[in-house]
Amino acid sequence: MVYRNASMQDDTIRKGPWVEEEDERLAMFVTIMGERRWDSIAKASGLKRSGKSCRLRWMNYLRPDLKHGQMTIEEEHMILQLHERWGNKWSRIARRLPGRTDNEIKNYWRTHLRKRAQEQEQEKVQREIEIAMSSKPEKTMLRQDSDLSSQSTTSYESSNGSGGDKNMTMSEDVFIFSDYPFTMSPYETRLSDWISGSSSNNQTDTLKDQHGSSVEDSWFRYPAAAGEADGIWGNCSATLWNW
């Protein structure tokens, strides 16, 4: 990518880092025109930026309700937990962390937490292997029955880049997912998407997007952030198989 020099004076759309003057100008016009019609804001302000770029700058940096400091331990913990559940659903995670943006969380995850998560996962796998080696082989199978077979037998490509397939084992009539904290989430994501798609009442999704976590919670209730233990699968075992 070739960033144009910030001081360049021409009529082409500028890219690259914003300068203070641009920020002030953008903030002023957003105050006047509101947080919408970004193309109009870009034009009206005279900034040689795309509407998209203006929106991003405002959302990720200029919004007055943003926190700019370091992540706290609590926030870090929250990100780990939510990523464990939802995978790379950064905007969804960001909604639970007031003042933080999806971009910020995404970057923070990649630079601070991903490595740690991978190490934890590796340790866990190692432990499970050791346990498996020292005990009798467990009855392990994938659910193949009727309407769920296509989902349950579908391996997925990890969206968080870890590339691993979810290991699923089933005991009696309930799935037990190996508790790999950081490869679980993409499957959760797809499964919840699939469930949403299967729902005869698609309004649920619409409402979820428009109103944030409240409706989402009523549909796919997760326990409160701290100390939750069973999460999604507790509900799944109770409700999904009675679909």
Added chain:
DNA sequence: AATGTTGACAACCGCTATGTT
């Protein structure tokens, strides 16, 4: 001191979903 590597962050891109005309 020069060069290479890594981490952190900002910004861009492509794509999809949603809203409007």
Added chain:
DNA sequence: AAACATAGCGGTTGTCAACAT
């Protein structure tokens, strides 16, 4: 219903500074 505009999302890349060799 279709076309277009706008907003939003997630992945990727560029820049810069700090650190290592």
